[in-house]
Amino acid sequence: MKASICVFLITLLMAGVCLAKDAVSDDMIYNNVRIKLASDQVVKGGALEVDVKDGVVTLGGSVEEPKQKDRATKLTKSVKGVKQVVNNITLRNKNAGQ
Numbered sequence: 001m002k003a004s005i006c007v008f009l010i011t012l013l014m015a016g017v018c019l020a021k022d023a024v025s026d027d028m029i030y031n032n033v034r035i036k037l038a039s040d041q042v043v044k045g046g047a048l049e050v051d052v053k054d055g056v057v058t059l060g061g062s063v064e065e066p067k068q069k070d071r072a073t074k075l076t077k078s079v080k081g082v083k084q085v086v087n088n089i090t091l092r093n094k095n096a097g098q
Contacts, residue, residue, distance in 0.1 A: 024055075025081075029052045029079055029082055033075075033079050034050055036079060037050070040071065043068050043071050044063075044068070045061075048089065054083070057084070058085075058088060059085065060088045060089060063091065064091070064094065073085050
């Protein structure tokens with residue numbers, strides 16, 4: 001009886017370790033999203049804002065083209081651990097300042 005309880009507890013412990021290993025921290029998600037956005041030739045997202053809370057990524061800032069905004073969402077969704085993307089990126093008015 002004690003042996004089966006010990007085996008059960010060890011199994012639970014090992015399952016917890018495996019689940020923890022697969023979990024991705026918000027900091028890791030933040031870093032990976034920033035890298036993807038900044039290095040992408042379409043998004044050119046080094047100046048975009050990124051916030052992560054419990055795997056939900058909120059993007060902010062502005063871009064010139066709608067395709068940049070759409071690509072930022074696609075890239076962000078591809079990062080491991082991202083559960084949802086809230087895209088608050090706005091489009092810059094190209095005629096502003098002219």
